[in-house]
Amino acid sequence: MKTLRVLSLLVLSAATAFAAETATGRLPRSTPEAQGISSTALLGFIATAEAKIQSLHSVMLVRHGQVVAEGWWAPYSAEERHQMFSLSKSFTSTAVGLAVAEGKLSVDDPVLGFFPEEAPAKPSATLRAMRVRDLLTMSTGHHNEDIQGFPYGSEESVVKKFLALPVTHKPGTFFVYNTPASYMLSAIVQKVTGQSVLAYLGPRLFAPLGIEGPVWEASRQGVSMGGFGLSIRTEDIASFGQLYLQKGQWQGKQLVPASWVATATSRWMSNGSAPTSDWEQGYGFQFWRCRFGVIRGDGAHGQFCVIFPEHDAVLAITAGTRDLQGVLNVVWETILPALQRGALPADAAAHGKLQAKLAALTLKLPAAVATPSQAAVIAGRRYVFPKNAQALEALTLAPSVRQPGATDVAVTIYGTEEKVTLDGRVWVRGELKSGPVTGPVALAGAWTADDTFTLEVVRYQTPFTMTHRLTFTGDKVKWESKPNVGAGAMTLVGKRE
Structure with a gap:
């Protein structure tokens, strides 16, 4: 997680996530049917890609010089490189x-x-x-x-x-x-x-x-x-x-x-x-x-x-x-x-479904469960880790007082403690300021089992995401990290002070 500074909260909505279609784009926009593609077929592409590929970050299809479909899986967005x-x-x-x-x-x-x-x-x-x-x-x-x-x-x-x-x-x-x-x-x-x-x-x-x-x-x-x-x-x-x-x-x-x-x-x-x-x-x-x-x-x-x-x-x-x-x-x-030679009849219903789907695209968020009793047991307790390559030194979790249902997460790395409030329903944008990896990130976190807190970290200007699972047993926590691609998997065991 490295050093974290919260920048903003990304809330998914059709108005914001699909703004690219109404914004001033360099390429003209059109409905798929007008350019010989059915919206239903494009819905099929999205469904198949989400089922078979882990995971797409954006897609834009151009036909006859017209953008007919575009979408970004949050926290990725149109304006980000x-x-x-x-x-x-x-x-x-x-x-x-x-x-x-x-x-x-x-x-x-x-x-x-x-x-x-x-x-x-x-x-x-x-x-x-x-x-x-x-x-x-x-x-x-x-x-x-x-x-x-x-x-x-x-x-x-x-x-x-x-x-x-x-x-x-x-x-x-x-x-x-x-x-x-x-x-x-x-x-x-x-x-x-x-x-x-x-x-x-x-x-x-x-x-x-x-x-x-x-x-x-x-x-x-x-x-x-x-x-x-x-x-x-x-x-x-x-x-x-x-x-x-x-x-x-x-x-x-x-x-x-x-x-x-x-x-x-x-x-x-x-x-x-x-x-x-x-x-x-x-x-x-x-x-x-x-x-x-x-x-x-x-x-x-x-x-x-x-x-x-x-x-x-x-x-x-x-x-x-x-x-x-x-x-x-x-x-x-x-x-x-689906690329047909001539224009197809307009299909407002299917096109509406396609627009709604593209507007709501998101990477998988943690599958949150009701806040378990374990959350109260460990609340505010500091867990420390032995010396490791990630320079991760300590971790503290506590139910958020300011944001019901959310969790305050504090991580100490390279001697600095940084805090962020997370839940499993939205992406929180921040920035890694120190450590081996730096730059913009988006995070989401939630309890996903009675003993497990899951933290998703997305470096949304890159292909790289990391899933961290924190499993609490007695006075210990096992921190397991798994990247979506490339290297970086790790397992650390910390002990409560």
């Missing part, structure tokens, strides 16, 4: 395409030519043969194990460390998913333009698309990470996908050359042959090929920009899930067959 992870790569590819169009470089330029001062003393023939094209298609010639644990945060030149990697295969012949190669693309753009990819794309892509305040992590050398690190909003993903669907055109202007759009989204490398895997349908210039003629950019834990060229549609998704293929399977099962 979300980490894109490897979906960043498709934006880096776009920067390369723009630099190519401006005559700054060619995809056939050798990589070493940009960084002669960073090259090994005796570069191998395979390294000398590596071209920008090979970075784009992830066919640099590296083995997977050679790029594991790559030091993006190095004080020393990250470019130099990349060029020092062994290049076992002839570039252009061997596919390995290669995020360091995407960093190199960013470094090359910065080398030839004098600007980071973030700055370079500002007037060329972000501003025209209405993408406000994008954030992109950078290396210690000031290079945008390229393969990850971009944070933007759900509608920004949708606008980017729509730009590619429109072959680089936006509001009458050619922002990205149509030739680059066609080239970047074409199949350049084989990456497998499994007929049911959307990770083995071929790879382009930092874009994936999918089944059913679909193209996508994607990022870890379920960040998706899905482009349907044959159906004139774009789907933007953010999520925090371990099952990325499962997300796409739900899309193929529910949305793909």
